[in-house]
Amino acid sequence: MPPRVTSPTAHPPRGDARGALLGAALSLVRRQGWAATSVDQLCKAAGVTKGAFFHHFASKEALGVAAARHWDAVTSPLFASAPYHRHEDPLDRVFGYLDFRASIAVGPLEDFTCFVGTAVQETFASSDAIRAACDDTIRAHAAHLERDLLAAMERHPPCAEVTAAGLAVYTQTVIQGGFVLSKAHGSNAPLLDALSHLKRYLSFLFQQPTDKETNRVERPR
Amino acid sequence: MPPRVTSPTAHPPRGDARGALLGAALSLVRRQGWAATSVDQLCKAAGVTKGAFFHHFASKEALGVAAARHWDAVTSPLFASAPYHRHEDPLDRVFGYLDFRASIAVGPLEDFTCFVGTAVQETFASSDAIRAACDDTIRAHAAHLERDLLAAMERHPPCAEVTAAGLAVYTQTVIQGGFVLSKAHGSNAPLLDALSHLKRYLSFLFQQPTDKETNRVERPR
Numbered sequence: 001m002p003p004r005v006t007s008p009t010a011h012p013p014r015g016d017a018r019g020a021l022l023g024a025a026l027s028l029v030r031r032q033g034w035a036a037t038s039v040d041q042l043c044k045a046a047g048v049t050k051g052a053f054f055h056h057f058a059s060k061e062a063l064g065v066a067a068a069r070h071w072d073a074v075t076s077p078l079f080a081s082a083p084y085h086r087h088e089d090p091l092d093r094v095f096g097y098l099d100f101r102a103s104i105a106v107g108p109l110e111d112f113t114c115f116v117g118t119a120v121q122e123t124f125a126s127s128d129a130i131r132a133a134c135d136d137t138i139r140a141h142a143a144h145l146e147r148d149l150l151a152a153m154e155r156h157p158p159c160a161e162v163t164a165a166g167l168a169v170y171t172q173t174v175i176q177g178g179f180v181l182s183k184a185h186g187s188n189a190p191l192l193d194a195l196s197h198l199k200r201y202l203s204f205l206f207q208q209p210t211d212k213e214t215n216r217v218e219r220p221r
Numbered sequence: 222m223p224p225r226v227t228s229p230t231a232h233p234p235r236g237d238a239r240g241a242l243l244g245a246a247l248s249l250v251r252r253q254g255w256a257a258t259s260v261d262q263l264c265k266a267a268g269v270t271k272g273a274f275f276h277h278f279a280s281k282e283a284l285g286v287a288a289a290r291h292w293d294a295v296t297s298p299l300f301a302s303a304p305y306h307r308h309e310d311p312l313d314r315v316f317g318y319l320d321f322r323a324s325i326a327v328g329p330l331e332d333f334t335c336f337v338g339t340a341v342q343e344t345f346a347s348s349d350a351i352r353a354a355c356d357d358t359i360r361a362h363a364a365h366l367e368r369d370l371l372a373a374m375e376r377h378p379p380c381a382e383v384t385a386a387g388l389a390v391y392t393q394t395v396i397q398g399g400f401v402l403s404k405a406h407g408s409n410a411p412l413l414d415a416l417s418h419l420k421r422y423l424s425f426l427f428q429q430p431t432d433k434e435t436n437r438v439e440r441p442r
Contacts, residue, residue, distance in 0.1 A: 031346050032346060034254070034343075035343070036256035036343060120404050120405045121338075121342045121404060122339070124404035124407070126257070135407070166418075169402065172402065173415045176397075176402060177394035177399070177401070179342075180338050180401065181394045181397060184341045184352060186345070186356070197388075200426075201418065205425075
């Protein structure tokens with residue numbers, strides 16, 4: 001079983017109303033979106049009073065900003081502890097990241113899709129604070145991969161003019177699109193297919209054998 | 222100026238309450254999402270009474286299903302009349318489609334992002350009818366490109382095992398992800414960058430010169 005990104009917030013410390021509300025926001029928004037999630041629902045799911053909500057957050061928008069940052073805090077350890085970091089070759093780590101993304105795309109869609117990608121779809125025009133916090137979280141995640149991409153480009157010069165930063169953002173674009181198409185299709189298949197296409201693109205760019213991409217990171221070392 | 226997909230519904234025939242409501246749904250949902258858009262707002266934007274709404278639609282969900290189909294009806298002529306169809310080589314039409322997508326990604330984000338991609342993010346778990354209608358609309362759009370991709374594969378055999386259907390869905394995945402990242406970033410840059418990466422991937426697959434992709438469809442014939 002892959003780690004579940006909901007688990008770190010499922011059992012916040014007793015009395016941690018703020019943590020419980022942020023955990024409830026991640027769960028509810030990933031299932032039903034931002035606008036459909038009311039302060040009342042958040043309080044009920046978190047088991048706290050409305051007074052506690054407004055003690056910790058000045059508004060629902062303030063909770064949204066904090067939840068976008070919390071999403072980064074919750075998911076970062078999941079990726080930091082993932083097995084792909086063990087690979088010595090940075091390009092193996094890049095392919096390993098994409099294989100890891102595929103491996104955790106199991107179970108109900110709301111368990112593996114993205115809080116910030118969902119929230120920003122609805123809020124980009126109404127809350128610049130939530131939009132910016134979502135952007136920060138996506139870019140912080142991309143920055144982790146950017147480091148491996150930069151090292152991979154040094155060891156395996158790509159055959160076209162790309163930047164590590166641009167490629168890192170593109171991986172997130174493909175993954176977010178995979179979430180949208182997977183929700184439409186009602187299965188994880190579009191995301192998995194998209195990750196295969198993305199791996200093939202990187203194989204071309206880094207002049208690696210294609211259609212055997214998973215062998216690259218699974219081979220004995 | 223590129224054609225605006227809002228224009229066909231901006232001035233429905235006098236007395237066309239149904240058309241006005243569907244047009245209002247496309248505009249409002251693309252700006253603020255599905256749940257944030259109330260029946261009252263839809264009626265106000267369409268200039269119709271609530272009685273007229275429930276004369277035409279049994280529920281907000283029924284309007285959502287009809288709006289997903291209406292999105293297909295509104296956008297299909299835009300793409301059908303686009304200049305890229307003039308290219309004799311089907312691969313030029315595929316690259317031309319992606320260039321056309323880039324060319325219409327201008328102005329406010331809510332004017333060029335996608336009704337069904339936005340609506341399905343929020344509704345996939347709560348309304349299977351809306352989810353299925355959104356999926357149908359995405360797949361109907363992909364099917365147009367699939368025909369050109371199939372013909373392109375026959376004329377320019379790709380260097381890896383791909384299917385036209387799979388590639389067509391992947392293009393929509395990249396575009397939907399580009400919308401999400403563009404909303405987060407507050408500009409069309411992530412979508413345009415993603416389209417460039419996608420074109421480079423297709424250049425590799427179809428063994429075309431890379432980093433000169435736009436020349437391919439712009440060259441004199």
